[in-house]
Amino acid sequence: ELKVEQNPLFLSMQEGKNYTIYCNYSTTSDRLYWYRQDPGKSLESLFVLLSNGAVKQEGRLMASLDTKARLSTLHITAAVHDLSATYFCAGKNFGNEKLTFGTGTRLTIIP
C-alpha cells in the first residue's frame, strides 16, 4: 500500500526567498500529483508528473519527480504573497485509480 510523506508541515517564508517542499512515497507509483488548496476552498490541480526526471513549471512553481529515489519536490522561486496556501502531493496507487495524499504543507509568505 502506497504511503506518502510530505515535509515540512508548516513553512513560513519571506517574500523573495526560495524554498522546496518534499514529497517521499513508499512504493512504486506511476503518477505523482501536486495540488493547491486556499483556505475554505477546494483543491486545485497544479501538476501531474508521469515519469522519472519529469519537470514541470508554472510561474514561480516548479515540480520534479525522481522515481528511483521515490521523491518529488515542489520548488518555489522568489515567493510572493499570492502563493500562500496549503500544498498537497498525492501518489497514484499502482494498478488502480486511488490516490494517496500527503498531509499537506501550509505555506505562509510574509511580506
Next chain:
Amino acid sequence: DVKVTQSSRYLVKRTGEKVFLECVQDMDHENMFWYRQDPGLGLRLIYFSYDVKMKEKGDIPEGYSVSREKKERFSLILESASTNQTSMYLCASSTFGKNQPQHFGDGTRLSIL
C-alpha cells in the same frame, strides 16, 4: 471546465441520523471519489467508483456507504452519524488517462452534534 458540485457547503446533523451527501459532475467522468479531510491527516479516501452501480472501499470505509445509480452522481451515506464523523468531505471525479488529475468539488463541512 470540469464542474464537480456538492449539494451543501455546510451541514449540521444529530448523532444517529442517516446523512446523505450528494455529488454531481458534468464531464461524463468514469471515476468518482469521496474523501474526508481532517487537520494534520490530509485527505483520506472513503470510497470510490469506476462505473455505475460499482463501488470500492477506500482506506476508511467504516461507517459509510455509497451509491452510484447514474454516471454523473455519487452519493455518500452515513448510516448512523457519530461525532467522530464531523469533518470536511470532498468529492472528486476523473477520467482515465495519464495526464488527468482528479477534479474536486468545494467540499461539505459536516458537523455531527
